[in-house]
């Protein structure tokens with residue numbers, strides 16, 4: 001069986017799972033559209049502002065749209081937020097003050113947060129500011145609520161959850177799983193702010209952490225909610241007081257969210273939010289198909305193709321650097337931009353290991369676009385994410401399968417990939433606004 005037939009055979013297998021992805025996209029599209037209707041978005045809102053950005057009603061309206069989509073009180077959605085890490089920094093410094101204590105409930109956080117928090121020494125970290133931190137590891141891939149409760153101190157003022165796996169071997173956490181722990185914490189300690197690193201999770205399920213008790217979520221616009229269109233930006237959404245404190249971290253005390261020009265991004269941010277449910281669904285479809293292809297090649301993946309998704313990341317365990325590099329190189333060669341580039345692992349700001357990145361993207365580092373990356377460390381797990389269209393994912397997977405077969409990394413297993421996907425999946429159709 002050649003690579004092209006392999007991908008087609010896998011598609012036949014995963015088609016019922018793809019249909020479920022479309023159903024979720026429809027639920028999320030309804031919620032996004034309802035927000036546009038409620039806020040009466042008009043052409044004038046799309047114009048953008050310059051200078052200070054005072055009186056930018058289109059910007060304020062977009063932030064109310066986000067708040068509606070997230071089912072929360074307020075949001076800050078700005079091109080001046082340069083990345084997810086930046087958004088997370090704003091949220092953490094908003095929720096905590098010197099002398100207070102942070103608990104991380106989902107184990108070691110994403111690589112770039114180590115310096116932000118102070119788990120790796122940094123002059124501008126939370127720790128250097130006088131905030132102490134406890135990291136509670138996951139237990140068998142789930143939040144250890146008893147251990148999180150035990151880690152709380154009188155001066156604990158925030159608990160941080162990370163929804164997506166990041167560059168780790170742990171599973172991603174569903175909104176329902178987070179909800180369970182968050183509700184217990186809320187009951188015991190209503191004074192503790194519950195923060196969620198929502199990177200890669202937006203619109204993958206039919207609800208967001210803010211629908212089930214999170215006080216603040218943070219993420220990047222060159223991931224899900226940017227729909228592949230937003231050229232930069234990040235967001236913070238949740239409780240009104242926390243969002244305003246985050247705005248003061250971004251700008252200045254006393255100024256907060258009142259300033260911030262949107263001259264080049266306003267229309268695009270609106271358009272991106274409108275398109276995001278569909279764009280995210282495309283990436284999830286690519287993720288499911290890729291899992292099936294890897295499984296057939298005998299490469300261990302998580303999540304497996306039939307398992308539910310809560311983010312856009314597929315981890316594939318290659319076991320050796322050469323296989324990992326062959327995989328990334330094939331994704332690069334299938335990209336619309338820089339397909340001719342030869343990849344090499346290199347050091348990168350914020351990351352401890354050398355990193356290899358296949359990122360032939362229109363937006364630099366945009367990872368709702370089809371990308372593959374990995375820190376170069378055992379057991380050589382590669383992370384595949386994004387895909388603006390399932391068609392691009394399909395073509396890229398043909399190339400990946402071809403490259404891996406040629407490199408002798410995988411071989412095609414003839415047996416069925418998995419027991420078939422459960423028909424009639426229980427999808428919540430409730431319309432949350």
Ligand SMILES: *Cc1c(COP(=O)(O)O)cnc(C)c1O
Pocket residue numbers: 083084085086110112162164165166197199200220
């Ligand atoms: C992408 C990501 C971040 C932030 O990364 P940036 O590159 O700064 O946008 C944080 N946490 C997780 C889990 C992520 O996937």
